[in-house]
Amino acid sequence: MTPSRTKFRSMSVALATALLAACASTGGLQPAAEPHPIDDHVVTRSLSGAPLSPAEFPAQDWWRSLGDPQLDALIAEALQGSPTLAAADARVRKAQAQAGLADAERKPTIGASGQYVVAQLPSGLAGDEIGGQLMHNAVLMLDFKWPLDVWGGKRADYMAALGQAHAGEIEAQAARLTLAANVARSYVALAQAFDGLDVANREAARSESLLGLSRQRVKAGIDSQLSVRNAEVSIATAKAQAEVAQQQIDSLRNTIAALLGASPDRGLAIERPRLLQAPAPGLPSVLPSELLGHRPDVVAARWRVEAAAQGIKSAKAKFKPSIDLSALVGLAATGFSGLFDNDALLGFGGPAISLPIFEGGRLRQNLASHDADYDLAVAGYDQTVVDGLHQVVDAVQAIRALDAQAASLEQARAAAASAYDLAGKRYHAGLANQLDVLAVQKPLLQIEQQLVGVHAQRYAAAIDLDQALGGGLQPTTPQSSDSIGSTSSTSPATTP
Known part of the structure; x- marks a missing residue:
């Protein structure tokens, strides 16, 4: 070998060594967070005493358990024509198109x-x-x-975009669940407003009768104007309550029409609700782990963690030739x-x-950004799990408390109704006057007013529980929860 060729070869080796030494490095960069295992969240004591069953997740048409065909029709109409769902579906199509673009980048x-x-x-x-x-x-x-794609970076880009598309699809399902729950809650509030209007009208009728008797007694000289004024106050108060209830009815009809994506006149056609029953709480015995596969917001958060992990793979691949x-x-x-x-x-x-050599720190900052995205996705996932479990427990505890309140109020109403019936019998027997009957009727109406509110809250709590348990949805989850904490995972449920 000639000296010049030896010298050239030595210079080439030195140059190659220098270039490799100067290559950007991923050293010291990694995510700071890992998802918490869901079974670390203990809810045994909070849910103690609640009925458990292996198959107590709600049905997809969970609202049918409320027993009102008009509600069934309203939710079906909302799921067909709401602009909110149209926007969610458009976001899904956009995410799918982005995944398609990422896939196209890998192909010749x-x-x-x-x-x-x-x-x-x-x-x-x-x-x-x-x-x-x-x-x-x-x-x-x-x-x-x-x-x-020697290092898999472009495939990681595609998998990240695919994960985001999956998350978008599941969030569209969540939007449908939220819409159905909002229609059901508004419908329950409408039923409460109608019941409140009935009680207010009955109180107004009672006060009108009391006013008539008071005026007769004043005219006969056996009572003062004070009883008349008190009766007038009761009438005005009852009429104000009736006006409030009617305003709530009008407003809630308008709210439901908006949820349907229809004009305000659509709300005028909504008839008085005929809710039959508030379902008893049923909890799956597989909480909390199975909540992962049923709540769309939790599943969507998992897909975003998976997508962020793939983003890290893509960022690391850019460091290589x-x-x-x-x-x-x-x-x-x-x-x-x-x-x-x-x-x-x-x-x-x-x-x-x-081969990247000097990038001014661009590659490292890009990787650091993806690490932060992963940490954000993990934090969002963990918070969604916590919120989901708290919503389940809140709904169960609310149902327990409201059932206890309703039982006590039913006892009170039975006693008040018995007293009212007894007062009526005494009046017809000539042993009491009509004032006694009207006086006994007042606490009965007050108890019925309280029952109206408790029953509405009980319906709402049943809706909250169905929504907290995922509303019967079974969204597609990443293949294995073990992949969530690993930035090397490339195995979501749908592969290219």
Whole structure:
């Protein structure tokens, strides 16, 4: 080997060593968070005494348990025509298109082009042979490119976009669940307003009777104007309560129409609710772990963690050499007449390798950003799990308390109704006057007013529990929860 060749080889090795030493490094960069195992959240004592069953997740049409066909029809209408759901579906299509774009980046491309060029070069630049002459050139080309995904970075980009698309699909399901729950809650409030209007009207009728008796007694000289004024106050108060209830009815009809995506006049056609029963609470015995597979917000949060993990893989792949294959094949000639001659063929191609060396910290900052995205996704997932479990416990505890309140109020109403019935019998027997009957009726109406509120809250708590348990949905989850904490995972449920 000649000295010059030895020297050149030594310089090449030194240069290669220097280039490799100068390559950007991922050292010291990694996510700071890991998802908490869901079974670490203990709810045994909070849910003690609640009825458990292996199959107590709600049905998809959970609202049918309320027993009102009009409510069933309203929710079906809302799920068909709400602009909120149309927007959610559009977001899903956009996310799917983004995943398709990421997938297309991994695949080879072929493009064709044709060009006809007229050119004239100055003789001082091109010489007398071609200078100063008008040249006609025709070119037909095929361009082939294929970015080889040696390190899996482009596949990770695709998997990240696919994870975001899955999250979007599940969030669209969550939007449907939320819409159905909001329609049901508004419907329950509408039922409460109608019941409240009945009680207010009965109180107004009672007060009107009391006023008439008071005026008769004043006229007979056996009572003062004080009883008349008290009766007038009761009438005005009852009428105000009736007006409030009617305003609530009008407002809630309008609210339901808006949830349906319909005009306010649609609300005027909604008849008085006929809710039959508030379902007893039923809890699955597999809480809390199975909550992962039923609550759409928890599942969507898992997909976002998975997508963020794939984003880290993509960012790490950018630190490594990239290899691309490219080729250009075509025909070129002076004018169209020689375009298909044997000597018109041209082409070149081959592999190209590029290696990041000095990037001004761009690659490291990009990786740090993806690490932070992962930590944010993990925090969002953990918080969603916590919120979901608290919503389940809150609903169960509310149902317990409201059932106890309703039982006590039912006992009180039974006693008040018995007293009212007894007072009526005494009046008809001539042992009491009508004032006694009206006085005994007042606590009965007050108890019934309280029962109206408790029953409405009990319906709402049943709706809250159904929603907290996922509303009967079974969204597609990542294949294994073990992949959530690992940035090396590439196994979501749907693969390319």
